[in-house]
Amino acid sequence: MTIHQIVRNTVERLKSEGKMWTPDVYAETFCSEAKKAGVQVEDCSGIDRYTKLLDKKMLDEVKQYRVKTTAELIRFLISKLNRMNPSEAAALVELLSALAKKMAQSIELLHNADASILARKTISVLEEQGGTAQVELLRQAWNNFLAIYDDTFLMKLSALGPVDGSSLRRTVEGLNLQAKAVSEGVDYRKVVRFLIASLVPSIAPNMDDATLNLSQKLRSNPHYIDNAEFDKELKTAITMRIALDKNSVKEMVSSLDKLLGKLSTQLIELIERSENSTSEIRDVKRELEALEAGKGGDFKTAHKRLYTIASTLEERVEVLSKDLKIHNDKVTQMGNKIASLELELAQAQQASREDFLTKLLNKRGIDEYLNIKEAEYERHQRIYCIAMLDLDHFKKINDTYGHEAGDAVLLAFAKILKEEARISDIIGRYGGEEFIVILGDTELDGAKVFCEKIRSHVEEAHFMYQEDRIDVRVSIGVAQRNDYSSLKALIKGADERLYDAKRKGRNRVEPA
Numbered sequence: 001m002t003i004h005q006i007v008r009n010t011v012e013r014l015k016s017e018g019k020m021w022t023p024d025v026y027a028e029t030f031c032s033e034a035k036k037a038g039v040q041v042e043d044c045s046g047i048d049r050y051t052k053l054l055d056k057k058m059l060d061e062v063k064q065y066r067v068k069t070t071a072e073l074i075r076f077l078i079s080k081l082n083r084m085n086p087s088e089a090a091a092l093v094e095l096l097s098a099l100a101k102k103m104a105q106s107i108e109l110l111h112n113a114d115a116s117i118l119a120r121k122t123i124s125v126l127e128e129q130g131g132t133a134q135v136e137l138l139r140q141a142w143n144n145f146l147a148i149y150d151d152t153f154l155m156k157l158s159a160l161g162p163v164d165g166s167s168l169r170r171t172v173e174g175l176n177l178q179a180k181a182v183s184e185g186v187d188y189r190k191v192v193r194f195l196i197a198s199l200v201p202s203i204a205p206n207m208d209d210a211t212l213n214l215s216q217k218l219r220s221n222p223h224y225i226d227n228a229e230f231d232k233e234l235k236t237a238i239t240m241r242i243a244l245d246k247n248s249v250k251e252m253v254s255s256l257d258k259l260l261g262k263l264s265t266q267l268i269e270l271i272e273r274s275e276n277s278t279s280e281i282r283d284v285k286r287e288l289e290a291l292e293a294g295k296g297g298d299f300k301t302a303h304k305r306l307y308t309i310a311s312t313l314e315e316r317v318e319v320l321s322k323d324l325k326i327h328n329d330k331v332t333q334m335g336n337k338i339a340s341l342e343l344e345l346a347q348a349q350q351a352s353r354e355d356f357l358t359k360l361l362n363k364r365g366i367d368e369y370l371n372i373k374e375a376e377y378e379r380h381q382r383i384y385c386i387a388m389l390d391l392d393h394f395k396k397i398n399d400t401y402g403h404e405a406g407d408a409v410l411l412a413f414a415k416i417l418k419e420e421a422r423i424s425d426i427i428g429r430y431g432g433e434e435f436i437v438i439l440g441d442t443e444l445d446g447a448k449v450f451c452e453k454i455r456s457h458v459e460e461a462h463f464m465y466q467e468d469r470i471d472v473r474v475s476i477g478v479a480q481r482n483d484y485s486s487l488k489a490l491i492k493g494a495d496e497r498l499y500d501a502k503r504k505g506r507n508r509v510e511p512a
Contacts, residue, residue, distance in 0.1 A: 018375035133341035188222035358414035361428035385447035394433035475501035
């Protein structure tokens with residue numbers, strides 16, 4: 001089973017269980033599905049690799065707080081640092097940032113445009129020391145990338161042989177290029193493009209000379225595939241591609257191990273320093289007690305000790321005051337930046353869920369509310385209906401009066417929906433001239449009454465554009481949740497009712 005299939009199973013399970021799609025819930029469900037499929041994913045067991053680098057005392061604390069994931073381990077370490085010396089903690093945070101940057105640079109080397117773009121954005125945010133809002137946006141972007149990543153493009157090679165989604169090498173070696181070319185007259189140039197693309201290393205930055213030479217031969221003469229030497233050269237190129245990728249992975253892992261080793265060493269040093277400081281404070285306390293009890297020797301010795309203690313404390317307080325002032329200034333700056341970014345984030349989130357023309361919810365926003373209604377139905381059996389609405393002959397309106405007139409009609413229709421809908425009803429534009437209304441706590445009869453009001457209102461309304469009056473009608477399909485086995489079936493049912501209305505003459509509500 002491929003990672004892509006595991007991601008799909010994870011999404012289906014989250015939908016069926018009605019859980020909120022937080023990163024931790026997604027990660028837990030994903031790892032559960034991977035374990036069920038018998039696939040080992042490093043991100044699901046990576047904490048064991050890192051905890052071995054910690055000393056016994058730190059490891060006991062990790063177990064005490066029940067740290068399970070790499071993200072939780074990093075948060076734990078940062079929390080630990082925040083309670084230590086600020087300047088040393090800042091150095092460790094800088095190391096963590098360098099680690100994340102190195103990982104993003106590694107991902108950027110992959111031959112995937114979407115992953116490379118996200119990696120460059122991640123590197124940019126790390127270099128600019130972006131705030132939590134920017135980091136959260138990046139995290140959501142990576143989650144979206146994992147959810148929609150699709151490797152089905154490899155299936156284009158299925159006409160030439162079996163496709164193995166887990167091994168590009170087995171796929172290429174299994175291609176029967178010569179037989180396919182003879183039987184069906186395959187376009188050699190197209191096959192060559194696929195072959196050359198498959199020979200490009202996924203991780204290593206460059207090809208080896210032999211593979212480059214083979215690529216040049218294929219570009220200049222696609223029929224070189226029929227040459228007796230081609231099979232041998234292709235196998236050699238595949239072997240070199242795998243070897244290059246393995247070497248690159250080893251170099252990246254070695255670099256990451258060095259960074260993690262440094263991080264572990266720094267943590268141990270901080271803990272040791274903290275223990276030494278505690279010991280020094282206890283020694284000072286004993287000396288003061290001894291002085292008070294008259295056991296501290298002569299006055300000069302006591303004075304010398306007190307003077308040394310006072311000087312040390314004065315120096316430490318002065319350093320701490322400077323550090324606090326610097327950090328207070330940074331906190332103020334970061335607070336202002338975070339407030340600005342939170343405002344931008346709120347505006348961006350609103351824009352991502354809103355149709356640019358009608359200002360109603362778009363398909364993404366509607367899907368979020370549908371998932372909420374579905375969860376309420378599954379847990380509390382709260383009935384709801386959905387209505388699919390489609391403007392009749394809308395293409396004819398665009399062709400006759402122009403697209404600006406069509407936009408004016410869509411705006412006017414959206415206004416009618418807002419006027420007729422209740423506060424609790426959810427309205428959205430599902431695409432083009434198709435709209436959707438979610439009617440909560442409403443049975444089918446009540447939903448049909450609402451839809452008939454919309455149909456009648458549209459029929460009687462005067463849609464004007466400049467000097468022209470435009471005749472507008474609407475067809476509506478309605479479906480009730482408990483008449484269907486799932487949310488997907490409910491949406492399909494409403495669509496089928498809508499097409500029934502179209503087939504029966506338009507300008508009507510189905511079921512009648």
